[in-house]
Amino acid sequence: MKFASYHDGSRDGQLWIVSRDLKSAVPATGIATSLIEAVEQWDAVASRLQVLYDRLNAGDEPFATRFEPERCLAPLPRAPQWLDASAFLNHGRLMDKAFNIEPNPDFETVPLIYQGASDDFRGPLADVAFPDEAMQIDMEGEFGIVLSEVPMGTTVDEALTHVRLLVQINDWSLRAFGPREMRAGFGFLQAKPSTAFAPVAITPDELGPHWANGRVGLRLHVSINGREVGRAHGNEMHFSFAQLIAHGAHTRRLSAGTILGSGTVSNADRAAGSSCIAEIRVIEILDEGAPRTPFLHWGDRVRMEARLPDGTTPFGSIDQAVVKA
Amino acid sequence: MKFASYHDGSRDGQLWIVSRDLKSAVPATGIATSLIEAVEQWDAVASRLQVLYDRLNAGDEPFATRFEPERCLAPLPRAPQWLDASAFLNHGRLMDKAFNIEPNPDFETVPLIYQGASDDFRGPLADVAFPDEAMQIDMEGEFGIVLSEVPMGTTVDEALTHVRLLVQINDWSLRAFGPREMRAGFGFLQAKPSTAFAPVAITPDELGPHWANGRVGLRLHVSINGREVGRAHGNEMHFSFAQLIAHGAHTRRLSAGTILGSGTVSNADRAAGSSCIAEIRVIEILDEGAPRTPFLHWGDRVRMEARLPDGTTPFGSIDQAVVKA
Numbered sequence: 001m002k003f004a005s006y007h008d009g010s011r012d013g014q015l016w017i018v019s020r021d022l023k024s025a026v027p028a029t030g031i032a033t034s035l036i037e038a039v040e041q042w043d044a045v046a047s048r049l050q051v052l053y054d055r056l057n058a059g060d061e062p063f064a065t066r067f068e069p070e071r072c073l074a075p076l077p078r079a080p081q082w083l084d085a086s087a088f089l090n091h092g093r094l095m096d097k098a099f100n101i102e103p104n105p106d107f108e109t110v111p112l113i114y115q116g117a118s119d120d121f122r123g124p125l126a127d128v129a130f131p132d133e134a135m136q137i138d139m140e141g142e143f144g145i146v147l148s149e150v151p152m153g154t155t156v157d158e159a160l161t162h163v164r165l166l167v168q169i170n171d172w173s174l175r176a177f178g179p180r181e182m183r184a185g186f187g188f189l190q191a192k193p194s195t196a197f198a199p200v201a202i203t204p205d206e207l208g209p210h211w212a213n214g215r216v217g218l219r220l221h222v223s224i225n226g227r228e229v230g231r232a233h234g235n236e237m238h239f240s241f242a243q244l245i246a247h248g249a250h251t252r253r254l255s256a257g258t259i260l261g262s263g264t265v266s267n268a269d270r271a272a273g274s275s276c277i278a279e280i281r282v283i284e285i286l287d288e289g290a291p292r293t294p295f296l297h298w299g300d301r302v303r304m305e306a307r308l309p310d311g312t313t314p315f316g317s318i319d320q321a322v323v324k325a
Numbered sequence: 326m327k328f329a330s331y332h333d334g335s336r337d338g339q340l341w342i343v344s345r346d347l348k349s350a351v352p353a354t355g356i357a358t359s360l361i362e363a364v365e366q367w368d369a370v371a372s373r374l375q376v377l378y379d380r381l382n383a384g385d386e387p388f389a390t391r392f393e394p395e396r397c398l399a400p401l402p403r404a405p406q407w408l409d410a411s412a413f414l415n416h417g418r419l420m421d422k423a424f425n426i427e428p429n430p431d432f433e434t435v436p437l438i439y440q441g442a443s444d445d446f447r448g449p450l451a452d453v454a455f456p457d458e459a460m461q462i463d464m465e466g467e468f469g470i471v472l473s474e475v476p477m478g479t480t481v482d483e484a485l486t487h488v489r490l491l492v493q494i495n496d497w498s499l500r501a502f503g504p505r506e507m508r509a510g511f512g513f514l515q516a517k518p519s520t521a522f523a524p525v526a527i528t529p530d531e532l533g534p535h536w537a538n539g540r541v542g543l544r545l546h547v548s549i550n551g552r553e554v555g556r557a558h559g560n561e562m563h564f565s566f567a568q569l570i571a572h573g574a575h576t577r578r579l580s581a582g583t584i585l586g587s588g589t590v591s592n593a594d595r596a597a598g599s600s601c602i603a604e605i606r607v608i609e610i611l612d613e614g615a616p617r618t619p620f621l622h623w624g625d626r627v628r629m630e631a632r633l634p635d636g637t638t639p640f641g642s643i644d645q646a647v648v649k650a
Binding site for chain 1: 403405406408411426429431435437438439440441442443444445454455456460477478499502505506507508509510511512513514515516518519572573575576577578579580583650
């Protein structure tokens with residue numbers, strides 16, 4: 001199934017079901033008013049949502065209208081928790097070099113996850129406002145999962161039963177604050193403003209064999225002002241989402257609707273490009289002695305979309321302009 | 326005004342107004358169903374809540390009943406954000422020694438704030454369950470504020486106009502994870518399970534002169550199994566809540582209902598004791614060469630209450646037992 005949340009003035013948006021080809025949509029009226037309600041009540045509503053989805057895909061749904069991404073908020077405009085990992089170690093290694101930070105000795109065995117703000121996510125086409133270009137505005141293309149309630153102490157083996165939905169993420173970052181906040185040890189705060197999401201959240205079955213081993217096996221195409229800079233593949237994720245769930249739930253319960261991110265999608269193969277500018281710049285420093293690619297300027301547009309082998313985009317696209325607050 | 330949230334099966338609890346002396350209470354029926362709703366709609370509901378509060382204090386409220394802390398959830402059982410600082414530098418200096426961490430050079434000028442989980446706060450008398458004593462179970466006695474919506478870029482001068490309520494906090498901590506998570510740079514996750522709150526949230530005017538300069542000027546009495554270990558005073562907070570708000574809102578908007586914590590209340594005067602065991606232990610190491618006080622064991626009880634000079638407890642008391650999950 002595919003879901004979107006249309007702007008209706010409420011904090012959580014109005015739940016719509018979107019057709020597999022992203023061409024049509026229908027409100028989930030009478031089943032669940034919002035996506036968070038559907039996730040919280042999943043066992044009670046999933047079969048009815050599936051009936052509506054099947055009817056929509058068959059062209060049999062009389063209330064279907066054209067799917068309108070421009071009406072979309074983030075699929076979950078707010079969530080109980082937002083936990084973001086750094087599970088692509090190629091990215092982690094490069095960022096440690098960029099920030100001049102010594103990696104932890106258990107870098108390859110213990111996942112790194114930070115707690116982000118989950119009260120104010122951005123929609124897929126919303127302008128992104130910041131106070132100052134000197135904050136070094138950057139993007140981070142990621143995959144993520146939306147969870148059912150996860151009890152404290154859930155193991156890696158049990159973890160994937162809690163994955164309800166997959167999402168695609170731009171974790172906006174302000175690099176001027178990152179190195180200091182990492183060195184101070186309390187994690188990211190000013191470095192991580194509100195995160196943006198592609199318009200459509202999907203159930204894992206929508207990806208068929210491309211959801212496997214707790215990883216999203218798709219390329220994430222990232223472009224700045226129409227120029228593609230990244231096409232990294234999700235299958236190079238070092239820690240699986242199962243490992244990330246177990247790590248996040250080790251000492252706490254995760255409420256239904258918690259979102260867990262993969263961290264920047266990144267491949268060892270340089271031909272795959274990069275899903276963030278900081279990584280591009282550190283590669284330029286390593287290869288050429290100095291960074292060449294600037295951070296984002298006012299008016300720059302960032303587009304991100306994961307693609308299936310047939311070129312279709314299961315989550316739709318993130319396409320946002322950076323503007324001055 | 327004083328507020329509590331009674332357990333009624335809902336996620337946010339039922340809003341009750343509590344009398345100044347914490348002896349009686351009345352539901353805020355017809356004004357706001359929950360405290361988060363009251364905070365979000367503050368300008369529309371505050372004057373009606375005040376009328377009810379005045380009637381309750383005057384003994385003129387026919388629906389008043391005895392205040393029952395045992396029915397209380399945290400005043401906000403969940404919140405949009407939970408930001409926790411380390412604003413008492415005496416504590417920060419000692420913890421850096423305990424964790425063997427080199428303090429940041431801007432330690433005294435830039436506040437340290439971590440983003441915590443805000444979806445699952447504990448009530449004042451609820452048992453606190455953890456998987457394993459070896460996780461080094463500890464408490465942290467703190468003061469906190471509940472905010473109205475804070476726009477991105479709010480300055481220190483404007484910040485205190487956004488303080489709606491004051492709260493008292495036990496930020497439960499698992500010390501076995503803290504040093505590693507600080508060194509890894511992504512901040513606390515496993516080290517910071519669900520936080521607990523005293524039963525009553527109060528408007529700042531309730532403290533009279535003891536709310537001044539963006540600080541709660543009260544002693545926080547902390548005891549373990551009936552033995553008082555801390556009575557540190559809130560007026561030694563190095564960064565004011567105004568500075569913490571401005572730091573937290575520098576690159577993001579804070580939704581109404583965001584909770585901001587002071588970090589462990591701590592005084593340079595050793596006679597004030599400590600509001601957490603880690604601090605007690607590092608002082609023992611410095612003074613005696615080795616720690617003597619153990620972390621918490623199953624069945625241990627932790628009690629925390631701020632007291633006015635007349636001995637009354639404006640927030641009520643936190644009194645929790647540590648149990649095996």
